[in-house]
Amino acid sequence: MKYAIIIGGFLSTGLVQALAGPSPGECLEYILGSKNVPVKWINDPAYGDLTEPFNLRLQYKPIAIVIPTTNQHVQDAVVAAGKCGVKVQAKSGGHSYASFSSGGQDGSMMIDLQSFQEVTVDQNTGIATVGAGVRIGNLAQGIWDQGKRALPHGTCPGVGIGGHATHGGYGHASRNWGLSMDTIVGAEVVLADGSLVYASANQNFELYWAIRGAAESFGIITSFKFQTRNAPESVTYFQFQWSGLFKSKTDFVKTFLHIQDFATNGTVVDNRISFGIYMDGTVVSLGGAFFGSVEEFEQRVKPEFLRGVPAPVNVNVGSYSWYDYLVLVSDKDTIKEPLTGYDEHDHFFAKSVTVPEKDGLKENTFNQLWDYLSKGSPAPYFIITNLYGGPGSSINYKTEHFAAYADRDSLWVLQNYGDTENPANIDFINGINDVIIKSQPETTFGAYLNYVDPSYDAATAHKVYYGDAIYGKLLKLKQKYDPRKIFWNPQAIGA
Incomplete structure (x- = not known):
């Protein structure tokens, strides 16, 4: 040969x-x-x-x-x-x-990494050893079964923990407990030279910092260590739904300004409450979790939530066990996912916007957004706006020195997502971002890496996902750990 x-x-x-x-x-x-x-x-x-x-x-x-x-x-x-x-x-x-x-x-x-399916909880420390091929639902199921343990993470059970946790990992427990990323206490990483190292606060700290934000540019994580916690005995789930806000610009703008005021109101809001707002041009639905009793929510929180806004067409408030809550928000009958033969797909384009807490979204921005959305879209779309900041947020408590993650100052993170069986919807989704950003030229918006946008060139991606300071530090570490750029994608560090 x-x-x-x-x-x-x-x-x-x-x-x-x-x-x-x-x-x-x-x-x-x-x-x-x-x-x-x-x-x-x-x-x-x-x-x-x-x-x-x-x-x-x-x-x-x-x-x-x-x-x-x-x-x-x-x-x-x-x-x-x-x-x-x-x-x-x-x-x-x-x-x-x-x-x-x-x-x-x-x-x-x-x-x-589909074969790396370990989920084992140390009963003394609560630290879970998790294979990098585990999906979120199976992780949640595994740690629940081993002592009713819990972690903050997203609601889609089919998402893999590897990308989810190393790029943030937001869920309805995140304002209370932090991001999935924040619970990583160690990881086994294969580097570009083929060596296997352990990264933690005490070992290979520079690498530990970098993989929590940019793991795909530095190595292959094969196993994580997550610090789990006791699951709460119960969670109060709430949902308010409006059907007419896209028919009235006044009601739309007033409602969203009120929700933003509520989200920053320290006399009502603390880190026990998290929520997201879904809208698709017809319906606006606000839902989330309150780590308190239904009675407290009904008496203290709900009245302030709905004060001065149009009455919702549907209100749902109830108490659930942590496990039942995870199933509820997954929109499935179970959070268990098949280990092989997973077969969920979509045809779409998505973008994101991170909104700095010091700025929020202005009245003019909501006005412009209503004008744009009310014209309609060429194909189905949705916008999900999640609350990251606000009083007591555990997400924003940490700084860029903790991990290579740039969104610690965000009040809102928006995901703009459109079906692209009709390609014209790509322009429509781009237009949502344009309206928001151009309406507030004084604001420095960013983007969230878990909603990665392939239309960005590398330089733009580095700017909006990391910012200059974090990216500059990551680039130096890339030259140290992977100078030949073996770990690469079109927006990787050094691309």
């Missing part, structure tokens, strides 16, 4: 080039085969299912799909990619809005 000579167990980079150049695929096939690394190639019957992304609008063809069952498999695969000149990205759950878990381009190596 023309590429059968090996040095130290691997083809050297120089030798690969000198041997009349085996292709990257031939190079990978030889090295991965010599190490017995499980891998699927493009001609494998399973390739199509393994590469089908959550966002069907953005489909890429990896050169190889590694399906490791051990840390060593991951290490060998990363080294092989480096030897063969192939970029690498990990797939935890596969819900990347930009399909970056497929590489964000054709020809990358996907490392699919």
Whole structure:
């Protein structure tokens, strides 16, 4: 064989080039085969299912799909990619809005972590060891079953914990408990040189800081340590729904200004309350969690929530166990997800806006937004506006020195999401962002990385997701840990 000579167990980079150049695929096939690394190639019957992304609008063809069952498999695969000149990205759950878990381009190596399914809680410390291929619903189920433990996280049970927690991880417990990211106390990470290291507050702190915000640019996390907590005995769920706010500009603007005033009112709001606002051009629905009794909510919170705004057409307030609450907000019958054969997909484009707490959204912005939305959209869309800041928020309590996460000063985080079976909806979704940003030229808006927007060039993505200070620090660490940029996607650090 023309590429059968090996040095130290691997083809050297120089030798690969000198041997009349085996292709990257031939190079990978030889090295991965010599190490017995499980891998699927493009001609494998399973390739199509393994590469089908959550966002069907953005489909890429990896050169190889590694399906490791051990840390060593991951290490060998990363080294092989480096030897063969192939970029690498990990797939935890596969819900990347930009399909970056497929590489964000054709020809990358996907490392699919579906076999890393451990969920084990230390009964003395409450620390959960969690495989990087675990989906949120199975994580929540696992720690509940092992002593009624809980973590802050999102509501969609099919999302993988890897991307979710390393880019933030907001949920209705986050103003009380922090983001998923904030509960990471350690992680096993495979670096670009194939070494396996542990990152925590006491070991490899620079790496620990970087992976909480930009993990996909620094390595492959195979296992997390999360500090869980006792689940609350009960949670008060609330939902208010309006159907006429898009018919009246006055009512729309008045209602949203009041909700914003309420969210910043320290005499009523503390970190026990979290909520999000959903609207789709027809319905406005405000729902969330209150970590207090139904009686307290009805007597102290609800009257202030609804004071001076149009009466909702539907009001729902009730008490749930923590587990039943998770099922309720998942919009499913169970939070358990299949370990194989997961098959949820959409065809969409999404953007986000983070709104600084010091500015909020102005009356003129709500006026302009109503004008824009009231014209209608070419296809279905929705906007979800989540409260991050406000009095006592545990999200905003930490600073950029804690982790490589830039949204610690946000009052609101908006997700603007549209169906793109009709491509014209892409322009409509872009227009939502434009209206908000242009209405407040004095405000420096950002964006939330878990709603990653593939339309941004790398420089813009770095600016809106990290800001100059955090990105500058990340870039220096990238040069230290991955100078050859093995871990890459179109918006990765250093891209």
